[in-house]
Amino acid sequence: MKKSLLFIFVNLILLVAISCKKINDKAGSTALEEIPEDSHPSFDSTMVTTFFKKHPLLEKYQNEVRELYQKHQYHYVWYDKKGVNEFGSLLHNKIINIEEEGVLTSIPYRQKLDSIYEIAPASQKPNVTTELLNTSMYFFYVDKVYQGLDTEKTNQMEWFLPREKQSYSKYLDSLLVNPSLIKKEENGLFAQYYLLKKVLKNYRQIEKKGGWETIVLDSAVKSLNVGDSSRAIAQLRTRLFLTGELKNDSKSAIYDDELTKGVLEFKRQTQNTSSTIILPSHLKILNIPVTDRIKTIIVNMERCRWIAKDVTKAKELIAVNIPAYELTYFKDGKPSFKSNVVVGKTLNKTVIFSAPMRYIVFSPYWNVPYSIIKNEIKPGIEKDPDYLAKHNMEWNEGHVRQKPGPKNSLGLIKFLFPNSNSIYLHDTPSKHLFSRRDRAFSHGCIRVEKPKELAEVILKEDPNWTPEKINKAMHKGKESWYTLKNKIPVYIGYFTAWVDTKGDLHFYDDIYDRDKPLADLLFDK
Incomplete structure (x- = not known):
């Protein structure tokens, strides 16, 4: 995918997760709790309810705000002995420049927030409204920038890659202690968010100059x-x-x-x-127009928010970017193999999801789906009684399957990652399709231009296999299954804008028309 594909991750999440380990003491208390309590006076807990009654636009974050202060016994967290702490000013700067993050939204209570920082924050005495506004705006910021659209909406976008719900309350403690963390960017396996953010800035500069x-x-x-x-x-x-x-x-x-x-x-x-x-x-x-290109960049920045951060931890990873018609095999976080692919045509869209690869099947049978039997094979048999024989097919327990061999629709090898969508990677005898610019021709599965090479990189460290044995098994004419010793995560994603390892921005055709519905959600503010 995290979110070649797919899929960078939030600097706030990655960096804070690392720092949390460093600042926690042996008893597990946070660094914030190590600050002398007299520098954190408390306030009346009923003020939380009062605040949200007066600030209904932030009510969405009431539960998170309340949980944070329950944890800290309703002590002020945005003040130190001098006044409003350093992180408050940094967060304010991030919020008023939120468009740099590809987020198009109005900032609730912007004037009130700005007024806090128009005078020297360090000279201000603890104020409940200022305290709760800062906390609420922190949750507003991480929600918009790092969480993005909720799972219900992403499912409506037909995006079924796993999402990890984050709790940003713990991370706030670390940021309050070390505010510089929010300034840093950590480029993990999928550094796309930050790379797209950089090109977004360039394209907006072009737009300001007239496009x-x-x-x-x-x-x-x-x-x-x-x-x-x-x-x-x-x-x-x-x-x-x-x-x-x-x-x-x-x-x-x-x-x-x-x-x-x-x-x-x-x-x-x-x-x-x-x-x-x-x-x-x-x-x-x-x-x-440059304005349309900017929208495309922002749409794909949003998709990056939907990638689970643990993708970066995989020792091996296979990512397929549908609009790019490209498969990338990652080893230890670095792309080590690429192959062109053919994906599902518009009526048989390849689904956006993930699953672990478990098996490689050599010289496979093709068990023909019922829809193809109904729409293609049965009409073919009616016209020609020898249809099955001519296509190297046979009946098998009431179903039709195509025998192994070079003319098999799955080619000589397939890669299985069991899933409810019945999608897998496979070889194909139709090699000419890979030379085309538009490669949406399949019934939903993903055809790989270099399947033998993919098998070789997957099995490279497996002593049971050599390139010669792989080639022999592919041409044996008898189906055989091999269970992988290590499951490999396969992520099938959808990115129409992608920055490569050279820093070059690629735009891909929106072959399934998925950008506009997402843009309508993001830009209809």
């Missing part, structure tokens, strides 16, 4: 080629310079070698065939 000009081809021109000269080429050069595919903008209207490099880079980042020809279809992509 980019629409590239217009003369009606008589069908394509742009090396050596051509036109105004559209000068526009293309400027467009690629703005988003970094070109390092310089010479303003030249001639399609030269320098522009060639930028065009090839643009095509690499948008899954287009590596050629120097610019067609109207390419200009259509380049002319997508």
Whole structure:
């Protein structure tokens, strides 16, 4: 996926989780409790109810606020001996700049919050309203920035990757003791959130300067080629310079070698065939307004919030990004193998979920799903009584299965991670599909372009297997199952914007039209 895919993780969560271990004493008390109690006077517990009656826009966080103060016997936590502590000012700065986190929301009681920090916070005496407003706004911030949409809404987005509900009350203690933690960013296995945050800043700067000009081809021109000269080429050069595919903008209207490099880079980042020809279809992509690109980045930052942080702990991980048509195998947190894939067509969408891989099946049978028997095989048999024999199929206990062999629809190998969606990875005899830009052709399962190589990296440290034995088992013509010694998490995710290890931003087609419903939720504020 955490959230190549999938899926970075919250600096607040990762860093604080580490720091908590360091600041807890042997008895398990938090560092906040180690501060002399006389620097933390208490307040009347009934004031919590009073506060939320006066601040109903923050009522969502009442239970968390109450639990926090019950734990600390209703002592003030935002004040030290001098006044409002350092973390209060840092949190205020984070909140008023929350748009930098890809969060588009109004800030409740913004004026009241700002007024607290308009005067020197260190000179202020303990005040219950200030105290409870700071605490409520802390939970508001972590909810918006680190939790994102709730599970019910993400399920409506057909996103079924596991989510881990966090309790941020404990983390607040550590931040109050060491405020600098909130300034840091920790790039784990999926550093996507922070990488997307960085490119979001760049794209917003482009937007403030007016965005980019629409590239217009003369009606008589069908394509742009090396050596051509036109105004559209000068526009293309400027467009690629703005988003970094070109390092310089010479303003030249001639399609030269320098522009060639930028065009090839643009095509690499948008899954287009590596050629120097610019067609109207390419200009259509380049002319997508910067405001729309910003929305896409923000939508994918939100998806990063839905990735469970424990993904980073996996020694091995297989991640499939559906819109990228790409599988990545991670070893010890680093990508060590990639393969193109074919995913489900629009009517048979590949589901977004995760499950542990348990088995590799060599020379597999293909047990044909009933829907395919009904819609394809039975009509085929009616037209041709020899349909099953011609397709190397047979009846088996009332079901149809295709025999092992090179023409088997699953190819020579499949990888099973049992799940209710009946989705798995497999080989395919239809190798020509991998050369296409759009690769949504399957009935829902994921076809792998390099299945033998995937098996080799998975079994590399298993003494029972060598590349030669894997190849032999694949071509044996008799189905055999192998149980993996170590289960490998498989995450199937959906990201239409992704920053690679080089720092380059890739945009992928929204093949299942999932971005707009999510954008409507995020931007309808």
